[in-house]
Amino acid sequence: MLSISNLGITFTQYDQGLRRKQLTVITDLDLTIQAGEVVAVMGASGSGKSLLAHALLGILPDNAQLSGTMEFQGEPLTPKRCEALRGKAIALIPQSVGYLDPLMTVGRQVQRVGQLNGLSSGAARTLANRTFARYDLPPTTRQRYPFQLSGGMARRVLVSTAVLTQAQLVIADEPTPGLHPDVVTETLNHLRELAREGRGVMLITHDIEAALQVADRVAVFYAGTTVEIAAAEDFARGNLRHPYTQALWRSLPQNDFVPVPGNQPSPENLPVGCLYRDRCAWVTSECEQARPELRFVRQGWVRCIHAER
Amino acid sequence: MLKGEGLWFRYGARLPWVVRDRTLSVLPGEVVGLMAPSGYGKTTLGKLLAGYLMPTRGRVTLNKQLLPSRGYCPVQLVFQNPELSVNPRWRIARILREGHPPQRHYLDALGIYPGLMTRYPHELSGGELQRVAIARVLNRNTRYLIADEMTAMLDANTQALIWKVVLEFACQHHVGVMAISHDRPLLTRICQGHTIKLLIDSIPASLAKA
Numbered sequence: 001m002l003s004i005s006n007l008g009i010t011f012t013q014y015d016q017g018l019r020r021k022q023l024t025v026i027t028d029l030d031l032t033i034q035a036g037e038v039v040a041v042m043g044a045s046g047s048g049k050s051l052l053a054h055a056l057l058g059i060l061p062d063n064a065q066l067s068g069t070m071e072f073q074g075e076p077l078t079p080k081r082c083e084a085l086r087g088k089a090i091a092l093i094p095q096s097v098g099y100l101d102p103l104m105t106v107g108r109q110v111q112r113v114g115q116l117n118g119l120s121s122g123a124a125r126t127l128a129n130r131t132f133a134r135y136d137l138p139p140t141t142r143q144r145y146p147f148q149l150s151g152g153m154a155r156r157v158l159v160s161t162a163v164l165t166q167a168q169l170v171i172a173d174e175p176t177p178g179l180h181p182d183v184v185t186e187t188l189n190h191l192r193e194l195a196r197e198g199r200g201v202m203l204i205t206h207d208i209e210a211a212l213q214v215a216d217r218v219a220v221f222y223a224g225t226t227v228e229i230a231a232a233e234d235f236a237r238g239n240l241r242h243p244y245t246q247a248l249w250r251s252l253p254q255n256d257f258v259p260v261p262g263n264q265p266s267p268e269n270l271p272v273g274c275l276y277r278d279r280c281a282w283v284t285s286e287c288e289q290a291r292p293e294l295r296f297v298r299q300g301w302v303r304c305i306h307a308e309r
Numbered sequence: 310m311l312k313g314e315g316l317w318f319r320y321g322a323r324l325p326w327v328v329r330d331r332t333l334s335v336l337p338g339e340v341v342g343l344m345a346p347s348g349y350g351k352t353t354l355g356k357l358l359a360g361y362l363m364p365t366r367g368r369v370t371l372n373k374q375l376l377p378s379r380g381y382c383p384v385q386l387v388f389q390n391p392e393l394s395v396n397p398r399w400r401i402a403r404i405l406r407e408g409h410p411p412q413r414h415y416l417d418a419l420g421i422y423p424g425l426m427t428r429y430p431h432e433l434s435g436g437e438l439q440r441v442a443i444a445r446v447l448n449r450n451t452r453y454l455i456a457d458e459m460t461a462m463l464d465a466n467t468q469a470l471i472w473k474v475v476l477e478f479a480c481q482h483h484v485g486v487m488a489i490s491h492d493r494p495l496l497t498r499i500c501q502g503h504t505i506k507l508l509i510d511s512i513p514a515s516l517a518k519a
Contacts, residue, residue, distance in 0.1 A: 042464075043464065044434075044436060044463075044464040044466065044467060045434045045435040045436045045462075045463070045464070046434035046435075046436070177389075177458075177461045177462055179491065180346045180491050181491060181493070182346070184491075206462075206463065206464040206465075208465055209494075247466060248464065248465050248466055249465075251465045251466045251468070251469040251470075252465050252469075252494070253468075253469070253492070253494040253495040253497070253498035253499070254494040254498070257469050257472070257473075257498050258469060259466050259467070259468075259469035259470035259473060260466055261420065261470070262420060263420050263422070263437075264434075266424075
């Protein structure tokens, strides 16, 4: 349904005076999502997760240039098509209630989503009520303003805004940090349900545990590139291919809790060759030559020349 | 010992109590985990212990004395969102010097490289900025550290890195740590090797020497 290959995003910035510089923040990003599938997009902050979502919704700033291809339901995603599809065929579940209008009751806001999707105001209101009931939101919730919601209720309202649409692709941006485990599980179950209805779900997160609870596949981003696409089971089974993914898994508190020293390279001075090589234990002189291609190894995709070991 | 005795708090005389009759303490060198569902007043409790808020009833004492009202507070609080705890118009070097400048090796251990020093907070990623916010409190005048969802926004690798440095600092300088989090595996892990006091609903659910 969604297929992204070799996506690149470059920003043009003014450096000093009229001197301009190009800042490439995403290079060689690959990802596919099928209908009925939950794909987690995982990575540290600055790895390009949110930029990808912005690119899909067509809300990148004007100084951004795209390269590579993005296809949605077999047709290329042009800026014009992004604009036509967003909120309709592609919906976003935002990160927090900060994305809602603080001066409008949540009932009206959710109803408005229905109306923007072509329903009459009566039909939209009925649908909004039904959606609130589906997520166990008491009828009084409709009259509340965003600041009056608890964390868990807010999440359910935000999910409602996406469910109301006929969106084939739902993007959930960091829906879990700082929530109690019960609310996390509830939120993830809602995403699973959306996939069961035949939609594709992209879950953007840095929370490995949350990702593995719900996702079919996990795409791991590092410094703006896809380093691995693995099945969710590969993590617990020890079938991870990229050294960075392995390091992330080991650094969980329930595993070894041992970090890899160093930083993700900044877009201003990306190294030649493999982006992970300065932190990698497997590094050889070959890694300095060229950026590794995405390869199919042990039923998953990986961008590392030593992945067979 | 940092001690909160019979703490009650509400934001206004007619508003509901956010914290009701909580008593808890942290010993030097001890790591205490605090876990409770949303709305139990964990964050407010952290703010009371660090002197950010004054309790409506009850009192907070440090070695039997009230917290100092001026100067560097020996109880330091680190929040979930570093963007809100640094001055957006200061460069990183100045932010780090706001209290007592951190020692070189903490900066190295946290991966704060010299290139960051001349930048402004908005030019750093969330993980980098949180490391700066933490480096700022790693000095000898900090006796207690309250970490309120300190690593909830960060990836697993950065989380492990930060906790490793913070726990080493706490151990070396005999600093008491209170960690507020929803992440049970994380709390179980960081309380290891210290006295474990996993508080759930502020009732000591398990007390053990690990």
